[in-house]
Amino acid sequence: MTSTVNPQRTRYLAGLSLFVFILLWHGIASWLATPVLPEPIKVAEVLWSEIYHGDLLHHLGMTLFRLTTSFIIAMILGSALGILLGRTPTIDHFFDNWLIIFLNIPALVTIILCYVWFGLSEVAAILAVVVNKLPNVIVTLREGAKSLDKDLLEMAQSYRLTRKKILTQVIWPQLHPYFMAAARSGIALTWKIVLVVELLGRSDGMGFQLHLFFQLFDVASILAYTIAFITVIQIIEISLLKPLDRYGRRWQR
Amino acid sequence: MTDINLTIEDKKFPHSDRIIAHLELHIPSGEFVCLIGPSGCGKSTLLNLIAGLDKNYQGSITFGTPQQDCRIGYVFQNPRLLPWRTVRENIELVLPLHTPAHTVDELLASMKLTAVQETYPQRLSLGMSRRVALVRAFAINPDILLMDEPFVSLDAPTARKIRKQLITLWDQQQHTVLFVTHDLREAITLADRLIFLSNSPMTIVRDIKITIPRTQRFDDSQIETFRQQLLSEYPDLGPLL
Known part of the structure; x- marks a missing residue:
C-alpha cells in the first residue's frame, strides 16, 4: 500500500494542494461576484494594509499574549494536578466527578460566569480560558501518571535515588508524550476559546476585531485576520512543538 | 560489605496464600550465596524484601551497618x-x-x-x-548485591563470559551477594554456599557449602562431579530444580 514517502514529493504535493485551494476559492468568488466572498487577491491586499497601516499586529499580539499566558498556566497547573491524581487513587476517586463536571461545562458558560463574577477584566478573561483548558490537561496527564512503569520506579527506589532525580529522570520522560499530546491539542482548543473570550468582554484582540467586522459585514477583513492567525499558530507548531516532540523521542528506535 | 540477618515469619500478598514461612538466614559479610528453588516460589519476593521495596511482612531484616547507610545494588531479572x-x-x-x-x-x-x-x-x-x-x-x-536470575535467556557462551566477569569484579570488591537462580551448575560455579528453597510457602530445605576452590570453578568436570554428588547425597533436592 503506502510505499516510503519521498519528502520532496510530499512538499510538492502540499504546495500543489494549497495552490488548488486558492484557485478554487478564486473561481467561486469571481463566479458569484458578491461582497460576502471576496477574492483571494482582495483578502491579500486587506491583510497587507492591516499589517502595515492598521492595528492587526496589536490585536494579534494581545490574543497571543492571552493565549500563551493561559496556556502556560493551564499546562503547569494541569500537569501537577494530573500527576497528583494519577499517583494517589484516593484523591483521584474523590475528584473524578468534579473533573467530569468541569469537562462538560460549555466553554461559553465558564466565560460568562467569569465575567459576571470577576468583572470584564484581563484576569477574568485569562481565568476563563484556563478553566476551560485545565480539566483536559489533568485527564491526559493523569492517564500518563497511572501507566508509569513500576519496574523502573522499583529500580529507582532500590538505588535510593533522590526525589528530584526520580521526578526528572524516571517519571517525567514517561509523561512527556502525554504532555505533548495535551499541549498540541491544547493550543488548538485554547486559541478558539480566547477568541470567544475577547468577543464577549474585551476591547482588543482578534475576537474583538472579528466581532467588529461581523457588524460591518466586512468579510475581507475577517478572512485576512484568520489567515494571519493560522499562519502564526502554524509557526508555533512547526518551530516549537514539533522539535520539542522530536527531542522527547530521540531515544526511541 | 556487611552481613545480613533475616527472619521472616510470614509474608503474604493480598488474595493469595502464604509466600514465605519461617525463613531464617544469616549471611556473613562478603559471602556469595546462591538461592535455588522452583520458579514462582518467592525468591524474587525475598530479594524485594531485602532491598526494602516491600515492607509488608512479619519478621525482621537487619544488616551489619545501619539500614540507611547500607548501599544495595540490585540486578533485576530484566535489565530495567x-x-x-x-x-x-x-x-x-x-x-x-x-x-x-x-x-x-x-x-x-x-x-x-x-x-x-x-x-x-x-x-x-x-x-x-x-x-x-x-x-x-x-x-x-554496594555493601550488598542482589541478583535475580541476571543471566537467564542468554546464550551459553555469553552467560559464561559474563559469569567470569562477575567473579573478577566480585574478587576485587568482595560484596555480600545474594544470587537467585534455578540453574544448579551456575550456582556451583559462582557461590560459596547454596541455599535450597521449597515451593511456597517458601522455607529453607538445605544449606550447603561449596568446597571446590575458586581457582577451579570454571572447570566443567569439577562442577559436574560436585553436582552429581550433591544430587545423590540429597535426593530430595531433585524436585526443587
Missing part, C-alpha cells in the same frame, strides 16, 4: 535501564554526586561496553543490556 538515557547516563544516574569519571570508565571497560556508552538501551542486545545493569550495580560499590 531507563530507555531515554544513554548507557553511561544510566550508570551515572545511580552514583552519588562527585563520583570520579574513571570509576565508570573502568567498569565499562571491564564489561567491554566502552564503545556503546553513548548508545540508548533500546539499541543494545539483551546480553549487553544485562552487562550494563551489572555495571550499574557494581558502580555504587
Whole structure:
C-alpha cells in the first residue's frame, strides 16, 4: 500500500494542494461576484494594509499574549494536578466527578460566569480560558501518571535515588508524550476559546476585531485576520512543538 | 560489605496464600550465596524484601551497618535501564554526586561496553543490556548485591563470559551477594554456599557449602562431579530444580 514517502514529493504535493485551494476559492468568488466572498487577491491586499497601516499586529499580539499566558498556566497547573491524581487513587476517586463536571461545562458558560463574577477584566478573561483548558490537561496527564512503569520506579527506589532525580529522570520522560499530546491539542482548543473570550468582554484582540467586522459585514477583513492567525499558530507548531516532540523521542528506535 | 540477618515469619500478598514461612538466614559479610528453588516460589519476593521495596511482612531484616547507610545494588531479572538515557547516563544516574569519571570508565571497560556508552538501551542486545545493569550495580560499590536470575535467556557462551566477569569484579570488591537462580551448575560455579528453597510457602530445605576452590570453578568436570554428588547425597533436592 503506502510505499516510503519521498519528502520532496510530499512538499510538492502540499504546495500543489494549497495552490488548488486558492484557485478554487478564486473561481467561486469571481463566479458569484458578491461582497460576502471576496477574492483571494482582495483578502491579500486587506491583510497587507492591516499589517502595515492598521492595528492587526496589536490585536494579534494581545490574543497571543492571552493565549500563551493561559496556556502556560493551564499546562503547569494541569500537569501537577494530573500527576497528583494519577499517583494517589484516593484523591483521584474523590475528584473524578468534579473533573467530569468541569469537562462538560460549555466553554461559553465558564466565560460568562467569569465575567459576571470577576468583572470584564484581563484576569477574568485569562481565568476563563484556563478553566476551560485545565480539566483536559489533568485527564491526559493523569492517564500518563497511572501507566508509569513500576519496574523502573522499583529500580529507582532500590538505588535510593533522590526525589528530584526520580521526578526528572524516571517519571517525567514517561509523561512527556502525554504532555505533548495535551499541549498540541491544547493550543488548538485554547486559541478558539480566547477568541470567544475577547468577543464577549474585551476591547482588543482578534475576537474583538472579528466581532467588529461581523457588524460591518466586512468579510475581507475577517478572512485576512484568520489567515494571519493560522499562519502564526502554524509557526508555533512547526518551530516549537514539533522539535520539542522530536527531542522527547530521540531515544526511541 | 556487611552481613545480613533475616527472619521472616510470614509474608503474604493480598488474595493469595502464604509466600514465605519461617525463613531464617544469616549471611556473613562478603559471602556469595546462591538461592535455588522452583520458579514462582518467592525468591524474587525475598530479594524485594531485602532491598526494602516491600515492607509488608512479619519478621525482621537487619544488616551489619545501619539500614540507611547500607548501599544495595540490585540486578533485576530484566535489565530495567531507563530507555531515554544513554548507557553511561544510566550508570551515572545511580552514583552519588562527585563520583570520579574513571570509576565508570573502568567498569565499562571491564564489561567491554566502552564503545556503546553513548548508545540508548533500546539499541543494545539483551546480553549487553544485562552487562550494563551489572555495571550499574557494581558502580555504587554496594555493601550488598542482589541478583535475580541476571543471566537467564542468554546464550551459553555469553552467560559464561559474563559469569567470569562477575567473579573478577566480585574478587576485587568482595560484596555480600545474594544470587537467585534455578540453574544448579551456575550456582556451583559462582557461590560459596547454596541455599535450597521449597515451593511456597517458601522455607529453607538445605544449606550447603561449596568446597571446590575458586581457582577451579570454571572447570566443567569439577562442577559436574560436585553436582552429581550433591544430587545423590540429597535426593530430595531433585524436585526443587
